[in-house]
Amino acid sequence: MSAVMADTWWMTQRRLRAFVRQPAFLIITLVQPAIWLFLFGSLFRRVVELPGFGATSYLDYLVPGVVVMNAVSSNMWAGMGTMEEIERGTLNRFLTTPVRRGAIMNANVAEQALSTTIQSSIIVLLGWWGGAHYPGGLAGVAILVVASILLGTVFGAFSNTIGMLVRQRETIIGVNTFLLLPLTFLSTVFMAVELMPGWIQAAASVNPVDWAVRVGRTALSADPDWGLVATRGGWLLALAVATVLLSTRTFRTYQKSV
């Protein structure tokens, strides 16, 4: 086990170094959620006045939505990096060393979790700076961040699976463009569930993006629904484990195809 831990550490350190070394990249990835936050925040400001919406400030309502949306949109590109490392032969070089195979996958998840944590925290701060309130306090923020990590893990692992299987940039771009908007709009990211048409409510109930945003939103509220945190959080965790297992399986298949 300690060999896996050590290898995971070295492989994660490598990825984090690339991450820290490009602060510009980190900032650019945050421009998009910042725009969402203030654009959608202004555009939909008055939807809270709709009877039955159930919130008083749309910004309060939107922050967890943007955190979750960012977790999806930034992690769904993970497969690109994996594919590049396959094409360059870097992955094969690692595979001819005694490195534990699990460590390579662990490092993917660890790096994604860390970058999602940083981005989610910055969005929460941006929202606060823009006037959002978080009655749930630090515990609520922490739960929102964990939910975004789990959701990011789901999409990161899914993207890695596609990257290893298909090894085509166009496919990853196509899948991502296809998924991001429907997954966001078939959820309570922008709109309260009570005001949705029935079929969207049904779709949202099986949408992991919705699970994550509901967990985060209730945790940030003054009176969190812990039952909802437990169930949706549990489903998210289960799905994250399942997708990581799937990507690990695909990685084994890749190793057999070399």
Added chain:
Amino acid sequence: MTAYAVEAHDLVKTYPKGVRALDGLSATVAPGEVFGLLGPNGAGKTTAVKILTTLARPDAGTATVAGHDVRREPDRVRRVIGVVAQRTTADPAATGRENLMLQGRLHGLPGGALRTRVAELLERFGLADVAGRAVRTYSGGLQRRLDVALGLVHRPRVLFLDEPTTGLDPEARAAMWQEIGALAAGEGLTILLTTHYLEEADRLADRLAIVDKGRIVVAGTPEELKGELRGDAVHIELQARPDEAAQRLIRAAFDRVPGARDIQLDGPRLSARADDGPAVVPGALAALDQAGVAVQTVTVARPSLDDVYLRYAGRRFAEADTPEPVGAVVGGAR
């Protein structure tokens, strides 16, 4: 432990879509030897390296490296091998030093010893000045040297070099040859290199094997292989690729040239062997003239690996390397 550093028996590997990359490849490499796998692109060299370095699994056959079975004990094999792949595999975002440090870490080297080793390698491969720069800023030659250094961090017993000089300019290639020669001489390292440059195999390999269509057609020292072709090689380049009737005429005419043997026709190139090359040239030219075949150039040479390749694979190396139809072989002992 076997006496061989590398031992492969009847390796077979078929890729999806029915591409048979290896078709019963067998080879042995003695410890401390530089062994060359020479063959055109697509002959199966890289597949052989992938199997011996535990990246790919053979469909059939067995192989050991430093006494460890590549299928049953891949981890033990990985500890004792260094691998330099065909194209550079360094992480372009990291510096040269960081790449080397990570490679050492993955081999489980402790920090202090590793730092010393990395400093030593950076110095030795002339990378000390650029060690702190991201690899993406390196020239092709620098990247290649870093690749070799990466393969050596953990002091492997067997080093695999897959086409070490492909894509390098002549100057960088000469430098790389010198480096490989020094590695073999200085550290008792066993080196298995693949190449499709005849000159490279001739110059670096103590022993070499010619690979064609997934199997080894002949193996030996470069001198042995060339020595088997007795005498000089006479190469005559014709002005045009002869048709079948012309081929028959040429063959008939050459049968009457005293001293010429092993006559082979490969496209517009005619080759023959002779104990005294220059002596047969006048007769050969007269015979061709009689047959009405126009000649472009005539060369007389000591046997080269290209001749060895022609003899065992039945075609010229340059032609095997590009997907061209295989030329006809006329007469002569094969």
